[in-house]
Amino acid sequence: MVRPQELSPRARAKADQIREGAQRVFLKRGFAGTSTDMIAAEAGVSKQTLYAYYPSKETLLVEVLRHLIHEDPQNRLPELEEMRLDTQEGLRSALDSLAKELIARLMQPDYLALIRVVIAETPRLPQVGYLFRSAVPEQLLGNVVRVLNSARANGVIGEINTDAASRMFMGALLTYAIPDGLLVGDRPPSPPPTQRIEEIVDLLMKTIS
Amino acid sequence: MVRPQELSPRARAKADQIREGAQRVFLKRGFAGTSTDMIAAEAGVSKQTLYAYYPSKETLLVEVLRHLIHEDPQNRLPELEEMRLDTQEGLRSALDSLAKELIARLMQPDYLALIRVVIAETPRLPQVGYLFRSAVPEQLLGNVVRVLNSARANGVIGEINTDAASRMFMGALLTYAIPDGLLVGDRPPSPPPTQRIEEIVDLLMKTIS
DNA sequence: CCATAATAGAACTGTACTGTTCAGTTTCGC
DNA sequence: GCGAAACTGAACAGTACAGTTCTATTATGG
Structure with missing residues (x-):
């Protein structure tokens, strides 16, 4: 087939x-x-x-x-290869652009529609749920964990729990994407202003330094 | 009607x-x-x-x-009235029990089913999305913000951005609930071990202290 | 105990949809 | 150009379902 x-x-x-x-x-x-x-x-x-x-x-x-x-290349996760993770400012800028990129993609109407269909059909088509889970959230979390581990190895940040920190970072973005994207049905999604995203990045930097 | x-x-x-x-x-x-x-x-x-x-x-x-x-009283948000927020340990214990309570409720099959229906029907019935949004995520975030503001007023934590911190806290829990609850269709949801939750609380305490 | 309202049970209408079939037409390889 | 494969359009079978209607039965309040 x-x-x-x-x-x-x-x-x-x-x-x-x-x-x-x-x-x-x-x-x-x-x-x-x-x-x-x-x-x-x-x-x-x-x-x-x-x-x-x-x-x-x-x-x-x-x-x-x-x-x-x-x-679909449009749904590829943002790449982080070329980021300089050997200074605080390099790390901050990497996280900042990752967060903005992610929010921008997540809040596209088509991407939200995809998520809706996946969530709705997962009980009847479990393979769809696994497909999405392994392709998106696991990869994303893994990427952030790698970034933080690499920064930690470079001595840029302290000896923190990089898994928990990654979840706080990604999760904070979800607290914008879900209510203002997934749970809005009659208007286009409203992404948070960049200032909100920068607040998240700032607080994460404070957490891991 | x-x-x-x-x-x-x-x-x-x-x-x-x-x-x-x-x-x-x-x-x-x-x-x-x-x-x-x-x-x-x-x-x-x-x-x-x-x-x-x-x-x-x-x-x-x-x-x-x-x-x-x-x-439905079963879906009432956990109350935080009686928490002692005047010491670091009080705050930690408040956040810890709130997080555990939330994960427990969020990962009940019936609650996941409710979320699935809400997300699936929001495009056709936007009022349902607003109803849920105003009743659940906004209340939850508001509660956490109030807890943190109160702790900050008590001098228990530093002058941090309580909104961003609340989003990191709640969001981190979502990074467990979504992949291991919403995106699993053929098995019961698998809540994270309490240790994972405590890691989140620990890191948040570190962030806000 | 009776008049009335509420309900059950079951058939029915109209519609919509998945998947199939058929007769005729277009496209492609050679 | 020709024969085979791909394709169209339309009709069709079978099913499912929302909502209605009919008749008969049961509960309720006075």
Whole structure:
């Protein structure tokens, strides 16, 4: 069922076209709110073709989410390779830009829609929950822990619990993203002003120094 | 539509009976996964009676959520009145028990189910999102801010940004509750060991001292 | 004990949706 | 250009479900 290597380029393109159409509708209306007729229309494809590529609406949702989570470059986690973590100011600036980048992505309507669908469908499709969990929160936390460990190894910060500190940092951002993004249904999400984010970074720096 | 004051005790009881049955089914199967036949059967009531009290399935969901969020004593936020916030140890113990209490409630299957339904239905029923937001995260954050402000006024902690500190505290707990609760669909949620929670409290104490 | 209101049970309407099928058309490799 | 494969559009089968309506039964209050 649409494993890349076993498809001709033409078939690959059709499968992508269908998946992209499905993605637009799923993210706008959720799984239950989307019919296969809508998907076919949005993808510009007949329902017969849709079912030739994907055996069910559920499979199609899993493919959409798998692609969004694992392959869509727009959802790639911010990279931190080039950061200079050998001074306090380098670390602060790394955390600051990471936080701002994260909030910006997290509060995109499409990303919030993805999270909503994942959370809503996890009881029925547990694999979707694991997929998302291993691709996003675990990677993010791991990244921050690595940054802090590296700064600690460089003697930039004290001997603190880097796991707990990472959770405080990431979690504080969630306290903005959840109420002002996920729990707002009739207006666009309202990201916090950069000053709020800088307060978090400041306090974290104070914590770990 | 079931405003308490305009109902006889008998009618009030029936309305509650229906709402309680609906709650069980909605929390177990979500909104889309629940039929009005299921609700009527679960509540031990005919569909005719159901529609005599609630004009639609959607209304019934809103009533269920409103009750869970605003009136169900099981979902009341932990109280902090009696805490002694005039010493470091008092503050630590207050934060410690608050965190443990919160994690325990947050990771109950029924509470996770409530959150899932709220998040899933917020785009279609924005009032549900606002209801939850104002009843839970805002209250919780406000409570923690008040605790910290009071401790700061008592000279127990330094001149720190109590809003940012509260967000770090609450948020860190979310980094456990979301991946190990909301994003797990086929197993019971796995709360973190108390040691993890104490690490958060320790680091927060370090931050604010 | 009776008149009235509340409820049960069950059938029914209309709609919407998933997945299939079929007849005809387009596209592609060669 | 031709034969095969891919595709369209539309209809269709089967199911599920929200909400209504009917008739019969049960509880309630005076």
